[in-house]
Amino acid sequence: MGLMVFLCAVWGLNQVAAKLANAGISPVLQAGLRSAGAVPLLWAWSAWRGVALFNRDGSLGAGLLAGLMFAGEFALIFWGLDYTAASRAVVFLYTAPFVVAAGMHVLVPAERLNRVQTLGLGCAFLGIIAAFGETLALPSGTQWIGDAMLLASAVLWGATTLVVRNSALGRLSAEKTLFYQLAVSAVALPLASLALGEAGLRQPTPLVWGLLAFQVAGVAFASYLAWFWLITRYPATRLSAFSFLTPLFGMGFGAVLLGEPLTWPLMLGMGLVGSGIWLVNRK
Structure with missing residues (x-):
């Protein structure tokens, strides 16, 4: 639980880092460079620990x-943000834990949530709506396209967790599981950036390169490696409940580092998310 809270804080800080780095590198290309930069780090780490990445173990298809789902998730997120507001995007994206809960309910009966835990998951989602939902009016113009893309990205996020948890990947090392996703997205996301017509590198400054380095080493390599280690050892639905903390940490870091307003809805949202996580994970 302590590691999950720390990871959510890192991912929340990543939201601020990515937002600042967008000034010098287009978003989808930035995600691709992040994966590409993390691949050699993961390779070196695996070699140092003696973890095989290329042995035949029947996991290639999964x-x-x-x-591909990992790459598609990020492509849809960044493409969808061209059509809809970031605050709306967060609400749709964080329906992903419900995808995990529904999938695990069917695939792994031992990890089914009881009524109180289901109530906790709903309570945490209400916290996201309280913090970000002030712009959740009916979509206008083409906004519904972005909403649909973010909802699809949430399905891909949840489905990726289900694939890792319930396939041959669940029996592999966290290093190899992550290697598949980084390697595929390192190729797919730059191609998606070209297809979307992004500007690419826009005279990035040393600060932008530093923020990208943080995303490469701290997020794509270290934090995702820890995440895949966790979901092969602990109930996926309970872990997913913690992900509701990520956007709230993002708003908090935005207030501290970017001077963005810290509002009462955020405080209410934090309380509801914390209560929901407690209900999901209590004995």
């Missing part, structure tokens, strides 16, 4: 599928 690994490529998880990698």
Whole structure:
């Protein structure tokens, strides 16, 4: 639980880092460079620990599928943000834990949530709506396209977790599971950036390169490696409940580092998310 809270804080800080780095590198290309930069780090780490990345273990199909879903998730997120507001995007994106809960309910009966835990998951989602839902009016113009893309990205996020948890990937090392996703997305996301007509590198400054380095080493390598280690050892639905903390940490870091307003809805949202996580994970 302590590691999950720390990871959510890192991912929340990543939201601020990515937002600042967008000034010098287009978003989808930035995600692709992040994966590409993390691949050699993961390779070196695996070699140091003696973890095999290229042995035949029957995981290739599941690994490529998880990698493509991982890349598709980020492509849809960044493409969808061209059509809809970031605050609306967060609400749709964080329906992903419900995808995990529904999938695990069917696939792994031992990890089914009881009524109180289901109530906790709903309570945490209400916290996201309280913090970000002030712009949740009916979509106008083409906004519904972005909403649909973010909802699809949430399905891919949840489905990736289900594939990792319930396929041959669940029996592999966290290093190899992550390697599949980084390697595939390192190729797919730059191609998606070209297809979307992004500007690419826009005279990035040393600060932008530093923020990208943080995303490469701290997020794509270290934090995702820890995440895949966790979901092969602990109930996926309970872990997913913690992900509701990520956007709230993002708003908090935005207030501290970017001077963005810290509002009462955020405080209410934090309380509801914390209560929901407690209900999901209590004995």
